[in-house]
Amino acid sequence: MERTGAQLILEVLLEHNVDMVFGYPGGAALNVYDALYEYKDCVKHIMTAHEQGASHAADGYARATGKTGVVFATSGPGATNLVTGIATAYMDSVPMVAITSNVPNNMIGRDSFQEIYIMGITMPITKHNFFVNRVEDLADALRQAFCIAQSGRKGPVLVDVTKDVSAAITEYVPKSPLPLKELPKATETELQKAADAINHANCPVIYCGGGVVSVDADKALHALMETADIPAAYTMMAAGAVPYNDERSLGMIGMHGSVTANEALYHADLVLALGTRFSDRVALNIEKFSPGAVKIQVDMVQPLAHRQHFRKKELFISLGMPLFI
Amino acid sequence: MNLNEACTAVSQNMPIITVIFDNRVLGMVYQWQTAFYGKRYSSTTPERKTDFVKVIEGFGGTGYHVDTEEGFCAAFHKALKANGPVWIVCDIFRQLKVLPMIPNGGTVQDMILE
Numbered sequence A: 001m002e003r004t005g006a007q008l009i010l011e012v013l014l015e016h017n018v019d020m021v022f023g024y025p026g027g028a029a030l031n032v033y034d035a036l037y038e039y040k041d042c043v044k045h046i047m048t049a050h051e052q053g054a055s056h057a058a059d060g061y062a063r064a065t066g067k068t069g070v071v072f073a074t075s076g077p078g079a080t081n082l083v084t085g086i087a088t089a090y091m092d093s094v095p096m097v098a099i100t101s102n103v104p105n106n107m108i109g110r111d112s113f114q115e116i117y118i119m120g121i122t123m124p125i126t127k128h129n130f131f132v133n134r135v136e137d138l139a140d141a142l143r144q145a146f147c148i149a150q151s152g153r154k155g156p157v158l159v160d161v162t163k164d165v166s167a168a169i170t171e172y173v174p175k176s177p178l179p180l181k182e183l184p185k186a187t188e189t190e191l192q193k194a195a196d197a198i199n200h201a202n203c204p205v206i207y208c209g210g211g212v213v214s215v216d217a218d219k220a221l222h223a224l225m226e227t228a229d230i231p232a233a234y235t236m237m238a239a240g241a242v243p244y245n246d247e248r249s250l251g252m253i254g255m256h257g258s259v260t261a262n263e264a265l266y267h268a269d270l271v272l273a274l275g276t277r278f279s280d281r282v283a284l285n286i287e288k289f290s291p292g293a294v295k296i297q298v299d300m301v302q303p304l305a306h307r308q309h310f311r312k313k314e315l316f317i318s319l320g321m322p323l324f325i
Numbered sequence B: 001m002n003l004n005e006a007c008t009a010v011s012q013n014m015p016i017i018t019v020i021f022d023n024r025v026l027g028m029v030y031q032w033q034t035a036f037y038g039k040r041y042s043s044t045t046p047e048r049k050t051d052f053v054k055v056i057e058g059f060g061g062t063g064y065h066v067d068t069e070e071g072f073c074a075a076f077h078k079a080l081k082a083n084g085p086v087w088i089v090c091d092i093f094r095q096l097k098v099l100p101m102i103p104n105g106g107t108v109q110d111m112i113l114e
Helices: A005-015 A027-038 A051-065 A083-091 A118-125 A135-150 A163-167 A188-200 A210-214 A218-227 A259-267 A305-313 B003-011 B027-036 B052-059 B069-080
Strands: A002-004 A020-024 A044-047 A069-073 A096-102 A128-132 A156-162 A169-171 A204-208 A232-234 A249-252 A270-274 A294-299 A314-318 B017-022 B062-066 B086-091
Touching: A002 A005, A005 A027, A005 A135, A005 A163, A020 A051, A027 A069, A027 A096, A027 A163, A044 B003, A051 A069, A051 A083, A051 A096, A051 B003, A083 A096, A083 A118, A083 A156, A096 A118, A096 A135, A096 A163, A118 A128, A118 A156, A128 A135, A135 A156, A135 A163, A135 A169, A156 A163, A188 A270, A188 A294, A204 A218, A204 A259, A210 A218, A232 A259, A249 A259, B003 B052, B017 B069, B052 B062, B052 B086, B062 B069, B069 B086
Parallel strands: A020 A044, A020 A069, A069 A096, A096 A156, A128 A156, A204 A232, A204 A270, A232 A249, A270 A294, A294 A314, B017 B086, B062 B086
Antiparallel strands: A002 A169
């Protein structure tokens, strides 16, 4: 069936069960907003006061629902105003698809009214981004955006669509969402090494972060705390994953964390880091962070470079948290 | 820094309770200036005259100003029954600090407790 590019955006949103989007209209986005008017019974649009509010709202919606947050903005200032919300989602690994409009194809690259190179601006704060100036590329770019946003370590993806593309008519062929990338799994050897290290430790401590929340591993975490009798400290990103009234809950760790959590980590002889990255707000002094402990880091991505400071005492296991716990 | 979105919460009739702890300074930066910059308060005491109750009322929401614990409890119970957004503005001392705190580059041994 034939659809305009703008209608096609809405169709692909429906393929991914999106029923709510946040945004703010503008000149280059008029086609998209006209399609939203047509699809308003299926997709509810929340108009904010400012695009920054819309991108933060999409981020909050994704955190609260586990679904991908979707935000719309127009070209130029509309797109640049999204930046802080997109960066927030990137830093906190929250799945988001930002759909910006851009000026017509023949105005691109001419410093046109409300033209901005948003792909370049958002390159360091998105997992990936697309510039679509041919309507035949639109549907697959959007489908890939949803797949990338939810695969592995989640995060924001931006799709920039020119006004010609949203106006153009094309053939729409419905498709199912792309399969998500499989999470890495631990080997038996890795698991055995981790189990041995835990069993040999006198005072092991769990240090958990946003990754536990992201993969819904809180129940598995509680089971591990109880079975192995290990207390747990959490980062701001994992607040709520460990019940406040649990006797094994140490509280939040880090710069403004509890005395209990910070003391426990400092004196631990084994740190089991689950879905977390030893950030500067937690490991304020990386050389002296939990200095006497063997560290086991369980995460779905290779840890960051600053890990090298305690590489000698560390065992990295790359896997999804539920599989490990 | 997004208080303008209160108007969105009003449009959407969202039952969101916002508690504003008003110390009338840029608190976290002020705390660092107190601890590490010899109390040289550069651009953290703006002496605003903003009346947050009037701000939220201007957006079409509800606001309460409280300066006691009892006042807070009463306002909070009213807020729980409201349909749209409610702001509860609590006056607090500007000397109150976010504690405990470990300074940058420190360990638990450098923790500031008071």
